[in-house]
Amino acid sequence: MSERETPKLDDGHEAELIAAEAIGDVIEHWGFRRVLGRVWTILFIAAEPLPAAVIGERLSLSAGAVSMSLTELQRWGVVRRVFRPGERKEYFEAETDFWKMISKVFDERERLLAESVRARLERAVAMLEARPRLPGAEQRADRVRRLLSFVIVAETALDGFIRSRRVDFSPFGDLIRFPLRVASRKRRA
Template identity: 40%
Template sequence: MSDEGTRDVSTMSPAERIVSEAVGRLMEFWGFKRNMGRVWVVLHLSDEPLTSRDLRERLVLSSGSVSMTLNELQRWGVVKRVWVQGSRAEHFAAENSLWKMVSRVLRERELVEIHEAILAFEEGLRALADQTPRDDVERRRIAMQKERVEELLEVARLGRGLLEALVSTARVDATALAKLLLGSKE
């Protein structure tokens, strides 16, 4: 290491490159920025905390990109600043508990979205109940829509229950999901 707390790291190993790109693609698929996954992997696979300069050099990213990515990763609780004795540079380390990271995302993103969907489906059912059909055609349309919105509500509530169970216990009983998928109404 140099006196600024950085070391010569101009390239990544083939494994780091492959894994960081794979996690970057997954992160992008889940609606995050690709570089969030790439930066986290480099930190996760490192045996020591790294500086933003280390990350810039390994990933060939700009200072601004690394800085913004590290800030975002810290906000999600998946990267933390660490103190390295004898160095003035800021160092970063990854949260290495995969379950802790996944459960936080599920709790803060997916459960919120499912909750919002449930509220919207309930509001939609109320709006359907408030409609006064003018004729049999409209009565059948309202009944069909009510049935379909109730199905959406049932799936959303099931999803919420599965996610809540997964987040709180790290286990899920998928019996209700299997019944739903197999069409059983027991």
């Protein structure tokens, strides 16, 4: 809301921190810890591998927190460890292919949830169908079936979207004023 703030002397990393907070919010909004977004952003902006200590310094995080964040980010395949010949310490770099990251996360996380939700709704339907004479059971079963349909539609839609990279992007193909290169890998694969 208030655009004017942080007027303090720029140490050369203010801008990064602002960006890191912003992306941290996005990431938190998608159900991850904010710190994961912040760490990834620092690495992404650095555009070169950074040691854990530097990340901790920039974000004022303890070594433990940095270590845990990096481990988790690697688990999600969005950060890579980089070995530097002759160097003792480890360096880390951010995955830069947004599509790769999104699809990986969807694949692992959304699919798991969707499956568990579907199974549970199916169970609920079965329970209601098993007692057709319970007052209202048929109507309730209808409602749960509708929920289930929706979950299946959403699951399938997301799936198709992830697979085909298509969501009908055409209507705004040139609304954007940047050198963007989102989803820039091979066009059809």
